[in-house]
Amino acid sequence: MKLATxxxxxxxxxxxxxxLEFEQETGRDLCRHVxxxxxxxxxxxxxxxxxxxxxxxxxxxxxxxxxxxxxxxGEVGAEVAKNDIDEIRRVFDDVEIHEVDAILVAAGLGGGxxxxxxxxxxxxxxxxxxxxxxxxxxxxxxxxxGRPALNxxxxxxxxxxxxxxxxxFDNDAWRSRGQTVEEGYEEMNxxxxxxxxxxxxxxxxxxxxxxxxxxxxxxxxxxxxxGGVSSIGYASTDLDKPEGLLSxxxxxxxxxxNSMDAAKIKGLVRRAVNSRLxxxxxxxxxxxxxxxxxxxxxxxxxxxxxSAREWLEQEADTVEVLAGDDPREDSDTLAxxxxxxxxxxxxxxxxxxxxxxxxxxxxxxxxAVREEEIASLIxxxxxxxxxxx
Amino acid sequence: MKLALxxxxxxxxxxxxxLLDAExxxxxxxxxxxxxAFNTTPSAFADTSHIDDERQVVIGDIHPDVSRPEDLAxxxxxxxxxxxxxxxxxxxxxxxxxxxxxxxxxxLVDDTEVDAAMIVAGLGGGxxxxxxxxLLEELASIYELPIYVxxxxxxxxxxxxxxxxxARAVRTFVPLADAVFPxxxxxxxxxxxxxxYDELNRAxxxxxxxxxxxxxxxxxAISELRMDPxxxxxxxxxxxxxxxxxxxxxxxxxxxxxxxxxxxxxxLDVPEREPQTDAVSIKNLVQRAADSKLTLxxxxxxxDRVLLVLSGPPKELSRKGFETGRYLLExxxxxxEILAGDEPLPEGSRITxxxxxxxxxxxxxxxTLQRxxxxxxxxxxxxxxxxxxxxSAATTLSTSDTQRSAGxxxxxxxxxxxxxxxxxxxxGFDFQEAELVDQSEADSEGESTSSEDETEEEPTPADGDTAxxxxxxxxxxxxxxxxxxxxxxxxx
Numbered sequence: 001m002k003l004a005t006x007x008x009x010x011x012x013x014x015x016x017x018x019x020l021e022f023e024q025e026t027g028r029d030l031c032r033h034v035x036x037x038x039x040x041x042x043x044x045x046x047x048x049x050x051x052x053x054x055x056x057x058x059x060x061x062x063x064x065x066x067x068x069x070x071x072x073x074g075e076v077g078a079e080v081a082k083n084d085i086d087e088i089r090r091v092f093d094d095v096e097i098h099e100v101d102a103i104l105v106a107a108g109l110g111g112g113x114x115x116x117x118x119x120x121x122x123x124x125x126x127x128x129x130x131x132x133x134x135x136x137x138x139x140x141x142x143x144x145x146g147r148p149a150l151n152x153x154x155x156x157x158x159x160x161x162x163x164x165x166x167x168x169f170d171n172d173a174w175r176s177r178g179q180t181v182e183e184g185y186e187e188m189n190x191x192x193x194x195x196x197x198x199x200x201x202x203x204x205x206x207x208x209x210x211x212x213x214x215x216x217x218x219x220x221x222x223x224x225x226x227g228g229v230s231s232i233g234y235a236s237t238d239l240d241k242p243e244g245l246l247s248x249x250x251x252x253x254x255x256x257x258n259s260m261d262a263a264k265i266k267g268l269v270r271r272a273v274n275s276r277l278x279x280x281x282x283x284x285x286x287x288x289x290x291x292x293x294x295x296x297x298x299x300x301x302x303x304x305x306x307s308a309r310e311w312l313e314q315e316a317d318t319v320e321v322l323a324g325d326d327p328r329e330d331s332d333t334l335a336x337x338x339x340x341x342x343x344x345x346x347x348x349x350x351x352x353x354x355x356x357x358x359x360x361x362x363x364x365x366x367x368a369v370r371e372e373e374i375a376s377l378i379x380x381x382x383x384x385x386x387x388x389x
Numbered sequence: 390m391k392l393a394l395x396x397x398x399x400x401x402x403x404x405x406x407x408l409l410d411a412e413x414x415x416x417x418x419x420x421x422x423x424x425x426a427f428n429t430t431p432s433a434f435a436d437t438s439h440i441d442d443e444r445q446v447v448i449g450d451i452h453p454d455v456s457r458p459e460d461l462a463x464x465x466x467x468x469x470x471x472x473x474x475x476x477x478x479x480x481x482x483x484x485x486x487x488x489x490x491x492x493x494x495x496x497l498v499d500d501t502e503v504d505a506a507m508i509v510a511g512l513g514g515g516x517x518x519x520x521x522x523x524l525l526e527e528l529a530s531i532y533e534l535p536i537y538v539x540x541x542x543x544x545x546x547x548x549x550x551x552x553x554x555x556a557r558a559v560r561t562f563v564p565l566a567d568a569v570f571p572x573x574x575x576x577x578x579x580x581x582x583x584x585x586y587d588e589l590n591r592a593x594x595x596x597x598x599x600x601x602x603x604x605x606x607x608x609x610a611i612s613e614l615r616m617d618p619x620x621x622x623x624x625x626x627x628x629x630x631x632x633x634x635x636x637x638x639x640x641x642x643x644x645x646x647x648x649x650x651x652x653x654x655x656x657l658d659v660p661e662r663e664p665q666t667d668a669v670s671i672k673n674l675v676q677r678a679a680d681s682k683l684t685l686x687x688x689x690x691x692x693d694r695v696l697l698v699l700s701g702p703p704k705e706l707s708r709k710g711f712e713t714g715r716y717l718l719e720x721x722x723x724x725x726e727i728l729a730g731d732e733p734l735p736e737g738s739r740i741t742x743x744x745x746x747x748x749x750x751x752x753x754x755x756x757t758l759q760r761x762x763x764x765x766x767x768x769x770x771x772x773x774x775x776x777x778x779x780x781s782a783a784t785t786l787s788t789s790d791t792q793r794s795a796g797x798x799x800x801x802x803x804x805x806x807x808x809x810x811x812x813x814x815x816x817g818f819d820f821q822e823a824e825l826v827d828q829s830e831a832d833s834e835g836e837s838t839s840s841e842d843e844t845e846e847e848p849t850p851a852d853g854d855t856a857x858x859x860x861x862x863x864x865x866x867x868x869x870x871x872x873x874x875x876x877x878x879x880x881x
Contacts, residue, residue, distance in 0.1 A: 010614075040617050071626075072623065143713060143716040147725050147727060147728075180706050180708055181699075182733065184613075362724065366724065366726075373750040376750075381760075384763050385762055385766065389522040389526060
């Protein structure tokens with residue numbers, strides 16, 4: 001697939017940056033157009049792989065933003081993006097849309113810019129183009145607290161109704177002890193970039209002579225066609241790289257043995273689904289599913305692909321399961337990536353919604369009494385003291 | 390967040406000077422030189438070392454009721470009261486008269502270069518409260534910036550009049566400012582050996598610079614969750630009173646041992662140093678900051694919004710600790726509006742947690758202050774009512790009051806010096822004091838007696854002439870409210 005990618009806010013921009021890094025490292029060419037949008041000038045300086053002229057600051061003339069972020073308030077984020085929509089549209093004009101198959105908008109849903117400006121950007125893209133627009137959203141963890149949960153729960157509604165498919169990523173599933181703040185986010189972004197790029201880069205060339213098992217963009221797009229929320233599973237295994245002349249000779253002989261047997265291939269897929277999904281979900285609630293094996297084609301047996309497909313068909317309880325390979329002859333790993341499209345049972349989203357409702361109630365309670373409490377605090381009991389001016 | 394700082398009065402000027410000192414020490418450019426200090430007497434500037442001469446502005450020195458140092462050349466002791474002599478109405482009056490002067494000085498500040506303005510003042514002083522209020526009105530009308538006030542509250546050692554002034558200042562500043570940071574002097578001095586205002590001022594400076602200076606350090610490494618100025622702004626957006634908590638953990642200074650040095654010399658990999666902190670110690674640090682002595686002691690459950698800044702070497706900032714700490718704050722304060730950010734300081738030798746609690750409403754100190762102020766005001770009313778012929782009542786009272794605050798220069802903006810005298814309730818004595826004050830002002834022509842002035846501005850303390858007539862009393866009290874007026878006749 002060929003993508004135009006747009007990162008909104010701090011988390012979205014860093015994700016796009018990591019995607020670019022991963023595709024460069026692995027010789028993929030997925031992101032044909034890149035754009036990052038932010039409300040904080042300092043955050044725009046962070047990406048390493050996004051060209052300077054593809055970074056857009058919005059809201060620098062907005063009274064509440066002034067280039068210093070939106071203070072974690074999604075409503076201000078949306079307002080700022082709406083005000084600067086001409087500016088955003090102008091940058092989109094550079095996108096040669098006929099060169100891409102789809103548009104991907106990445107954002108963190110807990111912050112103000114991603115949750116607020118993200119949906120505004122998507123609205124505009126849907127108006128301008130016929131190509132599908134996919135969302136890639138990072139959901140805040142429980143420990144990030146009520147306000148991020150509220151931003152996310154509200155923004156999730158906008159995202160899911162506006163995009164053609166929403167790929168969710170749950171921060172909580174990726175937290176681990178011993179990480180520093182810096183490492184924690186870095187690691188998550190890399191993991192997510194690996195998954196999303198491995199999935200979407202399959203069939204980027206659409207070259208018909210790669211073989212009948214090869215996945216092409218239309219297969220992926222068909223699977224994503226369901227709308228709703230999707231989750232990605234991933235597992236990989238290192239391959240022993242043959243070294244030197246002797247082993248090269250040896251490899252030719254042992255080709256059949258080296259090729260993974262069907263059980264191993266199936267095992268890899270099982271691991272991908274049972275390990276950490278980008279968002280934990282009930283696999284059987286998936287509407288459609290797709291498996292891609294990325295690695296040297298000699299390693300992937302057709303039998304293995306077929307048995308993996310059958311296994312997932314049962315697990316996901318759907319007949320709409322596609323499986324194929326994405327030949328990467330130079331790769332020293334074999335990776336299986338599983339897309340579960342339109343999963344409807346995602347406990348984490350329920351939790352976020354509950355946390356958000358609580359948060360909204362608390363915010364309303366505080367709002368209701370705020371002025372009164374301040375007035376009573378600064379006034380003595382019988383209001384005998386006068387202000388000075 | 391870049392701040393324009395405005396020191397008002399003695400205490401305000403001194404704290405601003407300290408802040409500038411902390412700014413230069415910690416390498417966090419906070420003001421970029423956008424600083425002004427206002428006073429009603431030039432001697433308040435004597436001790437400043439970081440404020441340029443052109444940024445030291447004397448206001449009202451030509452006003453007839455303002456005492457200039459040269460007028461007081463022959464005076465000593467408690468008579469030597471420069472400036473507005475603790476009278477906030479006079480502070481307001483001279484500031485209003487000199488508005489063009491104030492506006493001209495404001496041209497020195499580039500408000501497009503800063504994210505907010507902050508007035509720093511002693512709330513118990515005549516200049517801090519009076520001039521501060523006028524400056525606040527002025528800034529609010531000309532700047533499109535949030536305007537914050539850092540106000541030093543008087544201690545219980547200080548005079549009742551100063552408490553009365555401060556309570557009224559709180560009443561005045563809070564509705565006008567975007568947020569007010571009262572400084573709870575009493576609780577800070579209580580733990581100190583003596584009246585160690587240095588420690589207090591340093592503590593204020595540390596907290597403010599850690600909070601507002603986060604992310605302003607030019608050499609800062611890229612922060613994952615940077616505190617943007619708008620994060621602070623949003624937290625303070627709710628108005629009311631704000632307070633700051635702070636805790637730090639010193640990191641052990643690890644010198645490079647022979648093993649590491651040898652490996653480095655041999656060009657081998659030097660193993661990464663193990664971090665000295667983990668999730669638990671970071672969480673505990675946040676906990677300590679929440680439990681720490683706040684700039685204004687309060688019930689933190691009454692906080693409306695909260696902001697947490699964690700600063701230190703990036704490899705010491707555990708993500709889990711950071712997130713657990715943030716969650717702990719949500720739990721302790723009961724609010725969900727919590728923003729948290731990190732400030733990586735690769736060369737730092739300590740980790741600090743700074744917590745901003747905005748719009749706290751459970752503040753016993755403010756209630757105590759108000760009770761004292763009301764009591765003082767009632768006493769004043771009784772005094773002037775029982776002595777209706779004494780036109781100088783108000784002046785008298787402010788003078789006798791001086792004696793009690795004489796030993797307390799640090800937060801005051803009055804240059805009263807000399808031995809403290811016991812407060813006197815004796816009217817004869819007070820009357821003499823009043824005459825002395827009048828003499829000191831006698832050289833100014835067209836001198837309107839200050840008691841009359843006060844009657845116009847603020848009827849409550851000086852309406853002695855009318856107070857024995859019930860109807861008149863009610864009328865004159867009507868600027869306050871009904872309940873005060875109702876109480877009045879009962880006392881007579």
